[in-house]
Amino acid sequence: MGYTRADWSAHYTGGRGFLRLGDEERRLLAERTPAPAGGRALDVCCGTGETVAYLTSLGYTVDGVDFAEGALERARTEHADVEGARWLCLDVEHDDLADLAEDGYDLVVIRLAVAFVRDRARVLRRLASRLREDGTLVVITPVTEHTPEERRRIALDEDELDALADGFVTCERFDAKGLAVLVLRGPGGSFSAREEPRPDPQAVFGAAVVVTDACGRVLLGRSTRNMWELPGGRIGTGEAAPAAAVRGLAKESGLTAREEDAHVVTVLHDDRLDVRRVTAVVRVTGWTGGLGLPEARRFLRWEWHDLHTLATLGSVFAPSAQALTAVWPGVLPGLPSVHSYVCATTVPPVPGEPAEAGRLRERMADAVTGRGWAPSPRVRAALREVPRHRFLPEVPPETAYHDDLAVVTVRESPTTALSSVSAPWLQADMIERLRPEQGATVLEVGSGGYNAELLAHVLGPRGRVVTVDIDPYVVHRTRRLCAEAGSGRVTAVLGDGALGAPAHVPAGGFDGVVITYNASDVAPAWRGQLAEGARLVVPLEMGGHTRSLALVRRGDVLHTENWTYCGFVRDRGAAARTAPAARLADGEVTVRWEDGAPGDTAGLEEALRGPRYELATGLVVPGLFSFETLQIYAATTLPGYCRVNAPEGSALVTRQQTIAMLADGSLAYLTHTRIKDGPTSADRRYEFSVHAYGPAAAGLAERFAACVRDWDRHVREGGYPPMTVHPAGTPDELLPPGDVLDKPSARLVLQWPGRVPAGAQDLPSAGGQHA
Numbered sequence: 001m002g003y004t005r006a007d008w009s010a011h012y013t014g015g016r017g018f019l020r021l022g023d024e025e026r027r028l029l030a031e032r033t034p035a036p037a038g039g040r041a042l043d044v045c046c047g048t049g050e051t052v053a054y055l056t057s058l059g060y061t062v063d064g065v066d067f068a069e070g071a072l073e074r075a076r077t078e079h080a081d082v083e084g085a086r087w088l089c090l091d092v093e094h095d096d097l098a099d100l101a102e103d104g105y106d107l108v109v110i111r112l113a114v115a116f117v118r119d120r121a122r123v124l125r126r127l128a129s130r131l132r133e134d135g136t137l138v139v140i141t142p143v144t145e146h147t148p149e150e151r152r153r154i155a156l157d158e159d160e161l162d163a164l165a166d167g168f169v170t171c172e173r174f175d176a177k178g179l180a181v182l183v184l185r186g187p188g189g190s191f192s193a194r195e196e197p198r199p200d201p202q203a204v205f206g207a208a209v210v211v212t213d214a215c216g217r218v219l220l221g222r223s224t225r226n227m228w229e230l231p232g233g234r235i236g237t238g239e240a241a242p243a244a245a246v247r248g249l250a251k252e253s254g255l256t257a258r259e260e261d262a263h264v265v266t267v268l269h270d271d272r273l274d275v276r277r278v279t280a281v282v283r284v285t286g287w288t289g290g291l292g293l294p295e296a297r298r299f300l301r302w303e304w305h306d307l308h309t310l311a312t313l314g315s316v317f318a319p320s321a322q323a324l325t326a327v328w329p330g331v332l333p334g335l336p337s338v339h340s341y342v343c344a345t346t347v348p349p350v351p352g353e354p355a356e357a358g359r360l361r362e363r364m365a366d367a368v369t370g371r372g373w374a375p376s377p378r379v380r381a382a383l384r385e386v387p388r389h390r391f392l393p394e395v396p397p398e399t400a401y402h403d404d405l406a407v408v409t410v411r412e413s414p415t416t417a418l419s420s421v422s423a424p425w426l427q428a429d430m431i432e433r434l435r436p437e438q439g440a441t442v443l444e445v446g447s448g449g450y451n452a453e454l455l456a457h458v459l460g461p462r463g464r465v466v467t468v469d470i471d472p473y474v475v476h477r478t479r480r481l482c483a484e485a486g487s488g489r490v491t492a493v494l495g496d497g498a499l500g501a502p503a504h505v506p507a508g509g510f511d512g513v514v515i516t517y518n519a520s521d522v523a524p525a526w527r528g529q530l531a532e533g534a535r536l537v538v539p540l541e542m543g544g545h546t547r548s549l550a551l552v553r554r555g556d557v558l559h560t561e562n563w564t565y566c567g568f569v570r571d572r573g574a575a576a577r578t579a580p581a582a583r584l585a586d587g588e589v590t591v592r593w594e595d596g597a598p599g600d601t602a603g604l605e606e607a608l609r610g611p612r613y614e615l616a617t618g619l620v621v622p623g624l625f626s627f628e629t630l631q632i633y634a635a636t637t638l639p640g641y642c643r644v645n646a647p648e649g650s651a652l653v654t655r656q657q658t659i660a661m662l663a664d665g666s667l668a669y670l671t672h673t674r675i676k677d678g679p680t681s682a683d684r685r686y687e688f689s690v691h692a693y694g695p696a697a698a699g700l701a702e703r704f705a706a707c708v709r710d711w712d713r714h715v716r717e718g719g720y721p722p723m724t725v726h727p728a729g730t731p732d733e734l735l736p737p738g739d740v741l742d743k744p745s746a747r748l749v750l751q752w753p754g755r756v757p758a759g760a761q762d763l764p765s766a767g768g769q770h771a
Helices: 005-013 023-032 050-057 069-078 120-128 149-154 158-164 241-253 307-312 318-327 355-370 377-385 424-434 450-459 472-485 524-528 604-608 628-637 697-714
Strands: 040-044 061-066 085-089 105-111 131-142 168-176 179-187 203-211 218-223 232-234 262-272 275-284 299-305 339-342 407-413 416-421 441-445 464-469 490-494 510-515 530-542 545-554 557-565 581-584 589-592 613-622 641-645 657-663 666-676 685-693 723-727 739-742 746-750 767-769
Touching: 005 069, 023 050, 023 131, 023 168, 023 179, 040 050, 050 061, 050 085, 050 105, 061 069, 069 085, 105 120, 120 131, 120 158, 120 179, 158 179, 203 218, 203 241, 203 318, 218 241, 232 241, 241 262, 241 275, 262 318, 275 318, 299 307, 318 472, 355 377, 355 424, 377 424, 377 450, 407 472, 424 450, 424 510, 424 530, 424 545, 424 557, 441 450, 450 464, 450 472, 450 490, 464 472, 472 490, 524 530, 524 723, 530 628, 545 628, 581 604, 604 666, 604 685, 613 697, 628 657, 628 697, 628 739, 628 746, 657 697, 666 697, 685 697
Parallel strands: 040 061, 040 105, 061 085, 105 131, 203 275, 441 464, 441 510, 464 490, 510 530, 557 767
Antiparallel strands: 131 179, 168 179, 203 232, 218 299, 262 275, 262 339, 407 416, 530 545, 545 557, 557 723, 581 589, 589 641, 613 685, 641 657, 657 666, 666 685, 723 746, 739 746
């Protein structure tokens, strides 16, 4: 019903709850489900734990399960004195239930929650499978008849209540002051097939045949209706879709295929005027013969088409267009939605690529290797062998194999990317930093297909990659493209990446975790699902600046081994953070706080209309100079740190984006001025300076300049500092010395040279690189 874990957690942490357990409910539970000797109960969606506490008073040992950590935090606190209770954070609809009692339960209760479960029949059967012999499942729910109209989303009607009893031998129903209490016993009812009345005759059931040549090009026919169409046709009475596809392919194009090489990928359903149109999308993986025109009255010619040109063909028959996007999501954007029923048939990978793909791939691999991003033989081999263009069917091979280009695959708007395939050099670097061993199991958070297949190639035949993404389209795309061109060793999972992949964690944890989006925090699940001594590679934002960090797990602490300058699309899951911002000077200046609470902007409007204070830092640098460590240094050491954005040509802020600090009703930001010209960037010289506004402008500018000078003196030549990542809540006295940057789930401690006492830097140094 649209509610997420974060929504429910906020509901509970905000002090709210649900209807208290009533006396009538207590009586019914005590009378109808008395605890046997050694009785064990499961309370599903337990909330703050009131029902758990009551069931323990009846003599049960109880597991209280909820998917909202905020609920469990309150349950643990409010019922700390309850003996025989265990609290588990689980989503019974989606998560692996391995943490539940292995020997089952005498009683399972789901109270005030079944209306929020999407797959009720499946979930109830899943819970019933955990019942011991003679066990009981109790469902307590509001009924629409007794629920105000504006709140009926939390209640069930009579038909829905009847459906809950399907598959149980007995169902007793009781009333508890407007709540329906269903006592269900004897799961495992029998099955029967049921016919519906004769369907309307205005229906078309056809097959759309998707077949490619040795170059990976798809076959389309130019029809006498002046549009491009896939081969296929209607499916006859009693005919299977693969048989119809093979028959249609031969009848229309002259190509011959075997039924065992025809695989139903999905079934599409749409309505065209008064016609119900059902199309079986059949992927043919092998064929013989040559193209002809057996049906010249219907087709003018047949041609093989590069996938990235399909969007330029003009008219394409609508069912053919939908079939093409079912096989290669993204090749024809903007199509109207249709119902798609994915089939479970396994489609083997289909070979084929244009001749230039091999050459372009070699060139890309040479460029990446030549720049030092892929020093290991296995990563180099993966770059030369995994067909990147097969995972980017909507762009030309030249674009797919550009060594320094990320390709956007999903957009929210023309200027905002939601998903992309990263630049090859960065993918190679992140895999290298992961240090994966052959045969390992690696988690990728943020899917796309190509990066997962690179990993699978590096891990070898015994390795496995689990890739998770929050976007159903991205997961679907990954599965389809990996089916077309993958190794068979990639498992794509739908879920919030901040939760990892709890149902797929191997014994001992993942041998590596790589995050492929900008993360504003280090999710506890990433560390928790990571094997001891293994590495997490994550593009982490610090003060709004992203660096790919290689972190090795040592207990509950992550130790940084490497930093790489980079950028990715941002997180869209429950952990995503929208940075607070303030717009000043009629929108000409925007101040953002990427970490921590926003500063006080009182008086800044007036200050920005006043004089500007300018202070030279004395730091002079050449035009090709990298000051990436200065960004992180300022973000983690400068009190009042923020970022400032301004339009091009702004009179108030001379750089469109820059680091800044805000304090005492004043604002200071860093800029630079060219002090020496030259024919090339290397010949030019720039001096850093600080501009400031407000009553404390001079003092603020001096503090900012001192930060820049300290960086120049202690950090500039040494690269990034040692850093450790600790769980949120770690007391200060248990942290090593250093500058602390707090995140919601983690505490980052950076040991910048010149700021940590001599002898205190006991962490390994971390090398710095930049693109």
